[in-house]
Amino acid sequence: MITVSPVRIGGRSATGLRVELLDSPPLLLIVAEKGFLMCGYLNLEVAENLGVCAATVSGVNSFEDLLGAEVKAVTTKAQKLGMKHAVKLML
Numbered sequence: 001m002i003t004v005s006p007v008r009i010g011g012r013s014a015t016g017l018r019v020e021l022l023d024s025p026p027l028l029l030i031v032a033e034k035g036f037l038m039c040g041y042l043n044l045e046v047a048e049n050l051g052v053c054a055a056t057v058s059g060v061n062s063f064e065d066l067l068g069a070e071v072k073a074v075t076t077k078a079q080k081l082g083m084k085h086a087v088k089l090m091l
Contacts, residue, residue, distance in 0.1 A: 007063050016063045028066050035078055037066055044073050053077040 007016040007030055014032035021027060028039040035053030038044075039060050047054040055078055057069035074083055 025061050028060055030066055048075045
């Protein structure tokens with residue numbers, strides 16, 4: 001099942017995508033104004049090659065987990081904007 005939901009972050013709205021996978025944690029992605037935050041299923045190297053602002057986290061099961069998790073890695077564009085925390089990526 002694929003679910004698309006609004007996600008509120010600091011008074012702003014983003015779009016959350018959740019894909020349920022068989023016998024595995026869900027694939028999670030939040031797309032916001034400045035960039036996106038993705039779970040470990042998605043490839044940060046591809047995001048880097050495309051020159052987008054993105055960060056990745058792991059070990060998450062919900063949008064709340066995604067926003068509260070420690071950022072594992074960011075693209076160069078996200079790094080230049082000082083985005084070391086998930087919520088900062090969104091705002």
